[in-house]
Amino acid sequence: MPLEPVAQLLPTILDLPFRDGYVWSVMYVSLYVSLIAVTLSTLFSIPVAIVMGFTEFPGKQLVKSIINTGMGFPSVVVGLVVLFAVSNQGPLGPLELIFTKEAMIISQFVLATPPIAAISLAAITGVSDDVRAAARVLGGTRIDVALVVLKEARYGIATAILAGFGRAISEVGSVLIVGGNITSADGISKTRTLTTAIQLEARQGQYETAMILGAVLVVLVLTVNAIVVRFGDRGVQR
Numbered sequence: 001m002p003l004e005p006v007a008q009l010l011p012t013i014l015d016l017p018f019r020d021g022y023v024w025s026v027m028y029v030s031l032y033v034s035l036i037a038v039t040l041s042t043l044f045s046i047p048v049a050i051v052m053g054f055t056e057f058p059g060k061q062l063v064k065s066i067i068n069t070g071m072g073f074p075s076v077v078v079g080l081v082v083l084f085a086v087s088n089q090g091p092l093g094p095l096e097l098i099f100t101k102e103a104m105i106i107s108q109f110v111l112a113t114p115p116i117a118a119i120s121l122a123a124i125t126g127v128s129d130d131v132r133a134a135a136r137v138l139g140g141t142r143i144d145v146a147l148v149v150l151k152e153a154r155y156g157i158a159t160a161i162l163a164g165f166g167r168a169i170s171e172v173g174s175v176l177i178v179g180g181n182i183t184s185a186d187g188i189s190k191t192r193t194l195t196t197a198i199q200l201e202a203r204q205g206q207y208e209t210a211m212i213l214g215a216v217l218v219v220l221v222l223t224v225n226a227i228v229v230r231f232g233d234r235g236v237q238r
Helices: 004-015 022-054 060-071 075-086 101-125 129-137 142-152 154-169 173-179 194-203 207-237
Strands: none
Touching: 022 060, 022 101, 022 142, 022 154, 022 194, 022 207, 060 101, 075 101, 075 173, 101 154, 101 173, 129 142, 142 154, 154 207, 173 194, 194 207
């Protein structure tokens, strides 16, 4: 493999303001917002999936349709709705959340919840009826049966969380609207994420910098993916 392209990229890499804290601050904001949003979404979505997977109630199909529709809901529309909610005229206006990381967390929570809930529900309902029957034959209570099913569906649930994280950390439109892509006077990110930084650098013609930031984003996503795959492999081996 020729070394010329690598050599040409070295000055660009060295020019990135790692020492000034810009890139690190952008990475921190991206991970901070996405991890908190996905954690909150998981704490909300998994119980919803469990309830829908083990009980029957009026309107269940409607709720399922809403969740499935939410998986393809335009992120820009979500950003506009959240922006209105946190604006001075909105219900959350007194909290002064506009153009803050908290507003970005709300936006990513809304985006991550449908895929986590839908995929988790599919994983739970996809467990064979034989597993449920075997747990009942062995004298298991309703809670015991549910725990057995959740154990069988854990890899699918982990995949759901990964899908939610992927959608959150790769989001551009909604976080740009509610966060504002703001940095401080010294260049440290306040609400700028890796995706919005990539967009900004590309618009300014700084394609090398944008590609390097993109590579950083891909590495972060692949790292999380590797963790989930390893978790799943351990689950299969047990």
